[in-house]
Amino acid sequence: MSQSFTFNQRLRLFSLETQSEFLKVIRMPAFALPSLAFPLMFYVFFGLIFNRGGMSGQMPAYLMATYGVFGIIGPALFSFGVNIAVEKDHGWLALKQASPMPISAYFVSKILTAMMFALIITMALFSLAAIFGDVRLSRSEWAMTLLVLLLGVLPFCTLGLWLGLQLKAQAAPAVVNLLYLPMAFLSGLWIPIDYFPDFLQKAANLLPAFHLAQLTLKVQSLDIGQSWMIHLAALAAMTAIFLALATRAFHRISNN
Amino acid sequence: MRPIITALIILALVTGFIFLLPTPTEEKTTSKSGKTEASSFRLTNIHLFDGQQWIPNTQVTVINGHIANNDSQQSLPVVDGEHGYLIPGLIDAHTHTWGEALQQALNFGVTTELDMFTDYRFLQQHKTQRDNVDQVKQADLFSAGTLATSPKGHGTEYGIPVPTLTSPDEAEAFVQARLKEGSDYIKIVYDRTHEKSHFTSIDKATMSALITAAHKHNRLAVVHISNMNSALDAVEAGADGLVHTFADQAVSDELLTALKKQNTFVIPTLSVIASFANQQRGQALIDDPTLSSLVTPSIKQSLLQSFSFGDHGNHTFANALDNTRKMHQAGILLLAGTDAPNPGTAHGISMHDEVELLVDSGLSPTEALTAATFNAANAFGLTQRGHLKPGARADMILLSADPAKDIKHTRAIKTIWKNGYVHTIEKDKEVSEVALKNNGVVSHFPDANLQPQNGLGFSATSDNMMKGNSTASINWVAEGCQDAGALAVKGTVGNQFPFPWAGVFFMLGESMQKGVNLTAQKSIEFQVKGQPGQYRLMVFTRDSQRPAEVGFEVSAQCQPIQIDFAQLDAVDWGNVTGFAWVAGKQQSDFHFTLDNIVIN
Numbered sequence: 001m002s003q004s005f006t007f008n009q010r011l012r013l014f015s016l017e018t019q020s021e022f023l024k025v026i027r028m029p030a031f032a033l034p035s036l037a038f039p040l041m042f043y044v045f046f047g048l049i050f051n052r053g054g055m056s057g058q059m060p061a062y063l064m065a066t067y068g069v070f071g072i073i074g075p076a077l078f079s080f081g082v083n084i085a086v087e088k089d090h091g092w093l094a095l096k097q098a099s100p101m102p103i104s105a106y107f108v109s110k111i112l113t114a115m116m117f118a119l120i121i122t123m124a125l126f127s128l129a130a131i132f133g134d135v136r137l138s139r140s141e142w143a144m145t146l147l148v149l150l151l152g153v154l155p156f157c158t159l160g161l162w163l164g165l166q167l168k169a170q171a172a173p174a175v176v177n178l179l180y181l182p183m184a185f186l187s188g189l190w191i192p193i194d195y196f197p198d199f200l201q202k203a204a205n206l207l208p209a210f211h212l213a214q215l216t217l218k219v220q221s222l223d224i225g226q227s228w229m230i231h232l233a234a235l236a237a238m239t240a241i242f243l244a245l246a247t248r249a250f251h252r253i254s255n256n
Numbered sequence: 257m258r259p260i261i262t263a264l265i266i267l268a269l270v271t272g273f274i275f276l277l278p279t280p281t282e283e284k285t286t287s288k289s290g291k292t293e294a295s296s297f298r299l300t301n302i303h304l305f306d307g308q309q310w311i312p313n314t315q316v317t318v319i320n321g322h323i324a325n326n327d328s329q330q331s332l333p334v335v336d337g338e339h340g341y342l343i344p345g346l347i348d349a350h351t352h353t354w355g356e357a358l359q360q361a362l363n364f365g366v367t368t369e370l371d372m373f374t375d376y377r378f379l380q381q382h383k384t385q386r387d388n389v390d391q392v393k394q395a396d397l398f399s400a401g402t403l404a405t406s407p408k409g410h411g412t413e414y415g416i417p418v419p420t421l422t423s424p425d426e427a428e429a430f431v432q433a434r435l436k437e438g439s440d441y442i443k444i445v446y447d448r449t450h451e452k453s454h455f456t457s458i459d460k461a462t463m464s465a466l467i468t469a470a471h472k473h474n475r476l477a478v479v480h481i482s483n484m485n486s487a488l489d490a491v492e493a494g495a496d497g498l499v500h501t502f503a504d505q506a507v508s509d510e511l512l513t514a515l516k517k518q519n520t521f522v523i524p525t526l527s528v529i530a531s532f533a534n535q536q537r538g539q540a541l542i543d544d545p546t547l548s549s550l551v552t553p554s555i556k557q558s559l560l561q562s563f564s565f566g567d568h569g570n571h572t573f574a575n576a577l578d579n580t581r582k583m584h585q586a587g588i589l590l591l592a593g594t595d596a597p598n599p600g601t602a603h604g605i606s607m608h609d610e611v612e613l614l615v616d617s618g619l620s621p622t623e624a625l626t627a628a629t630f631n632a633a634n635a636f637g638l639t640q641r642g643h644l645k646p647g648a649r650a651d652m653i654l655l656s657a658d659p660a661k662d663i664k665h666t667r668a669i670k671t672i673w674k675n676g677y678v679h680t681i682e683k684d685k686e687v688s689e690v691a692l693k694n695n696g697v698v699s700h701f702p703d704a705n706l707q708p709q710n711g712l713g714f715s716a717t718s719d720n721m722m723k724g725n726s727t728a729s730i731n732w733v734a735e736g737c738q739d740a741g742a743l744a745v746k747g748t749v750g751n752q753f754p755f756p757w758a759g760v761f762f763m764l765g766e767s768m769q770k771g772v773n774l775t776a777q778k779s780i781e782f783q784v785k786g787q788p789g790q791y792r793l794m795v796f797t798r799d800s801q802r803p804a805e806v807g808f809e810v811s812a813q814c815q816p817i818q819i820d821f822a823q824l825d826a827v828d829w830g831n832v833t834g835f836a837w838v839a840g841k842q843q844s845d846f847h848f849t850l851d852n853i854v855i856n
Contacts, residue, residue, distance in 0.1 A: 126273075
């Protein structure tokens with residue numbers, strides 16, 4: 001069926017789906033507010049007020065990167081993890097599958113929405129850091145940080161997708177939070193990973209958020225010094241694993 | 257097409273936003289925090305020692321007081337390193353720091369001091385400085401604060417009230433109290449054989465409990481020992497480091513194995529052990545021409561002091577060197593530390609002796625540099641110090657000669673940067689009350705006695721006085737420039753001293769400590785002829801480390817030269833002690849005739 005759409009039709013379809021998805025999450029204060037406010041609030045407290053002089057004055061720049069990661073993970077995990085679980089249990093996903101719209105539009109709109117949120121959060125963080133944190137980066141460093149953060153949404157979308165397809169609607173918010181917050185902490189998003197004991201630093205290698213944080217910090221040479229290829233490979237591998245798991249879960253649901 | 261347009265609009269807005277964000281180059285004009293671009297620059301034409309290895313013919317990029325990647329695209333001021341040797345700022349891993357110690361240390365290129373016992377309030381005062389990259393005039397401080405010792409043990413004899421402990425069950429509370437005072441690590445004094453000394457000591461169980469408590473709070477525990485058996489106990493108790501080596505006997509294989517197995521580091525502090533053994537190395541440091549201009553009366557006093565209990569002889573000192581050599585050969589991590597300001601040592605200057613002593617005990621000069629930089633930072637977990645890789649704090653020293661060839665070249669300091677800012681050594685600016693007389697006329701050299709109308713007189717000068725191989729001589733000649741009589745100078749410029757010079761020195765003040773106030777004058781004029789080429793006029797001021805200099809051209813005919821003081825804005829014109837006319841660096845044999853010198 002989907003073969004019959006022209007390019008323009010398809011574009012309009014994806015665009016409409018994205019618009020309505022974006023409108024939906026904006027109208028869900030329980031999702032939009034914490035997603036936008038928490039990273040900014042934490043950054044103001046821990047990066048600008050309390051630890052200003054930490055890390056030889058680099059703390060505002062360092063935490064701008066890590067709270068950026070924290071900020072972009074939230075919408076990705078929740079929009080996929082929680083919303084898909086809910087929509088799946090309410091039969092909305094089944095309806096979408098039955099409609100003539102290609103099901104990819106459903107997922108792409110969610111990815112684009114997560115990216116829009118990532119963009120808003122990152123721009124707000126940049127503004128705070130530049131105005132109140134005296135953070136000064138070269139133009140290419142600002143742009144690269146933004147780009148890494150926007151693309152960094154993808155692995156967490158796939159993680160969220162798998163969780164959303166796997167979990168019951170009632171369980172999803174709790175499980176996602178249980179994953180999100182400890183992962184953020186253990187990946188050094190709140191406190192620089194350098195301050196952690198050695199074994200925790202090593203253990204962080206298992207977490208996707210750690211690799212994304214290191215990639216983002218690499219732009220400013222504030223990372224712990226591993227090669228960017230390691231982080232990129234780890235993220236790619238994790239994305240592939242989550243995607244495989246999500247596909248399996250999706251087929252199981254579709255076949256039921 | 258609407259979605260594409262929306263996407264393009266978003267892209268344009270984001271791009272616009274990125275262009276609004278501040279960049280470091282804009283900071284020059286917009287920053288209100290008092291930061292200037294002075295801590296951002298590119299230092300080119302250098303040989304770099306990054307703390308572990310040498311990288312010849314390279315450059316470093318410093319952005320806001322930190323080393324950045326060289327591929328940074330930013331446009332930065334370029335500083336020519338003139339093929340000098342750049343090493344990280346030195347870390348003295350064993351000091352006792354108070355008063356002016358941190359300022360003094362930085363003057364000699366020591367940018368971080370790891371203190372092993374001081375008044376914890378001094379630590380609290382100076383702790384915050386190390387967290388930022390502001391322009392500062394002193395080294396950064398990390399400290400054990402109050403040490404852990406027994407009642408009447410070593411450490412209680414200095415007149416500062418010191419809390420003590422006697423049993424293992426006091427250890428946890430003791431360590432907690434130190435951390436509350438701000439201690440960065442715990443220093444423990446231990447002596448198994450204290451019955452032989454006039455100090456008491458905590459017992460091994462208490463030391464062990466202190467180390468365990470320190471580790472529980474994620475702090476290092478380092479132990480002061482002065483003999484091998486105590487060292488063995490300390491390592492067995494789990495010490496992270498020993499803050500001295502020992503000289504009572506040769507280090508046993510058992511101890512070497514234990515040190516290696518537990519990764520215990522050792523700070524041999526050969527400087528203080530040399531002083532203990534009456535090696536009298538202080539005078540040599542004072543006499544070293546590359547350091548002498550920085551030696552203040554208090555440094556001199558400290559370097560010339562000795563321990564009161566007499567000569568322990570060369571034998572024990574040889575033991576200390578041997579033990580250090582064996583530890584090095586066994587692969588034990590060694591850190592350079594001086595124990596300044598104990599008798600015979602002083603802050604800053606003694607680090608240049610300590611690295612030499614480490615070379616004497618078998619380390620290569622590069623290994624000694626690593627001990628004085630990277631190893632110390634590594635052992636104490638200071639990630640931004642002791643190296644010059646991207647991310648490091650721009651604490652660094654530019655040397656004019658290669659320290660890998662001769663460790664003494666750590667003294668050939670051209671420039672010190674602290675937090676990316678050039679460190680200039682400030683002395684009290686005291687304007688002399690002596691003014692010029694006779695309308696500023698120095699001399700027309702009418703007769704052979706060369707006596708000037710202002711100032712003390714003329715003399716030949718060259719780096720020969722600093723063991724260089726340049727030569728110079730002066731004499732009166734009858735043929736002047738306009739009138740009869742002039743001063744003739746000739747000589748050769750050698751190549752042995754790092755900063756060679758040869759020419760004539762004119763002493764304007766009554767001594768090098770007391771100059772003349774020239775703030776009312778604007779220029780110095782003279783006439784000169786001689787071997788054509790570029791020559792230099794040097795201006796000496798009270799307490800200045802090195803004279804300021806400005807070039808001038810000499811031709812075969814007499815020519816008037818006027819040098820405006822405004823050209824030399826860094827000179828303290830309130831206290832000028834003398835001038836020198838010297839040959840350029842490129843010349844070898846030279847001669848010139850000087851006449852009609854007037855300061856207007």
